[in-house]
Amino acid sequence: MQRRPGFPARLDGLQRQGPSMTKAAPAAPAAPMPQGMGLDSAAVRARMVQRLAAGGIDAPQVLQAMGAVERHRFVDSALANQAYEDTSLPIGLAQTISKPSVVARMAQLLLGAECARVGSLGRVLEIGTGCGYQAAVLARLAREVYTIERLRALHEKARDNLRPLRLANVHLILGDGMLGYAGGAPYAGIIAAAGGDALPQTWCEQLAIGGRLVAPLAGPGGQQSLLVIDRGAQGLTQTVLESVHFVPLKSGIA
Numbered sequence: 001m002q003r004r005p006g007f008p009a010r011l012d013g014l015q016r017q018g019p020s021m022t023k024a025a026p027a028a029p030a031a032p033m034p035q036g037m038g039l040d041s042a043a044v045r046a047r048m049v050q051r052l053a054a055g056g057i058d059a060p061q062v063l064q065a066m067g068a069v070e071r072h073r074f075v076d077s078a079l080a081n082q083a084y085e086d087t088s089l090p091i092g093l094a095q096t097i098s099k100p101s102v103v104a105r106m107a108q109l110l111l112g113a114e115c116a117r118v119g120s121l122g123r124v125l126e127i128g129t130g131c132g133y134q135a136a137v138l139a140r141l142a143r144e145v146y147t148i149e150r151l152r153a154l155h156e157k158a159r160d161n162l163r164p165l166r167l168a169n170v171h172l173i174l175g176d177g178m179l180g181y182a183g184g185a186p187y188a189g190i191i192a193a194a195g196g197d198a199l200p201q202t203w204c205e206q207l208a209i210g211g212r213l214v215a216p217l218a219g220p221g222g223q224q225s226l227l228v229i230d231r232g233a234q235g236l237t238q239t240v241l242e243s244v245h246f247v248p249l250k251s252g253i254a
Contacts (some may be wrong), residue, residue, distance in 0.1 A: 041070055043199070044250050048084040048100055057104045065140035066104050071097075073162050074133040091131045093151050095247055098193060102244065103134050106214050107141060109228055110189040111213030123184050125206065127177040128193035128247075132158030138191070141166045146184040148173040177250045180206045187211055189254050195224045196249035207231045216246040 049067040057063060071085035074097060079089050107243040111121060124142040126135055129149035138145045147170065149155040155174045162170060173181055178200045186208035193217030207213055213229040226241040
């Protein structure tokens with residue numbers, strides 16, 4: 001029986017299965033907190049959380065997670081002064097870190113899954129690790145986070161960003177996100193940070209009964225909307241929410 005990946009996992013696109021999990025690798029000492037622009041990170045994060053609450057984020061767990069994760073650690077130092085603004089920022093390779101409001105909104109939607117309402121959020125699959133910021137937020141909300149990235153350079157960047165945080169419940173995977181990751185399935189929640197004109201069938205197949213999938217989906221005109229899919233005992237139901245803008249969903253490893 002094969003084992004689930006520890007931290008950080010590198011599968012090079014191969015799908016593996018098995019019910020056991022390795023222990024996290026020893027983490028490097030925590031890096032000193034950047035002090036760029038002379039701003040007090042805790043105070044700036046607190047103001048960001050206040051804006052999120054005023055904008056409709058009312059799940060205490062989400063607000064606590066957003067306030068705890070230092071977003072400036074996940075952006076280039078030249079952009080640190082914009083880290084707590086409600087804006088997406090470039091992270092290289094034509095990819096972006098999502099707006100805090102979008103990260104919080106999608107996380108709150110995951111907590112609305114049936115299996116999360118009757119208990120706690122179990123295993124979550126994130127499609128598109130990016131710089132690792134959303135994975136760090138999800139790590140405070142879910143028992144386990146499997147996060148998959150197709151771009152090797154971003155996979156490595158996320159590993160470097162997350163290692164000082166010592167998040168033993170986060171598993172980094174280098175692979176094709178369109179295939180999901182069968183090794184951790186079924187998932188209580190699946191969240192995608194890239195949007196295409198169709199959802200891969202594998203994502204729905206890897207969703208647990210009572211689980212919820214949150215992902216952007218492009219319509220006929222190319223405009224993306226946030227899509228929520230719930231899996232019940234009788235099948236799938238979907239809800240289309242507000243317009244969003246994410247990078248395109250692509251297959252393969254680069």
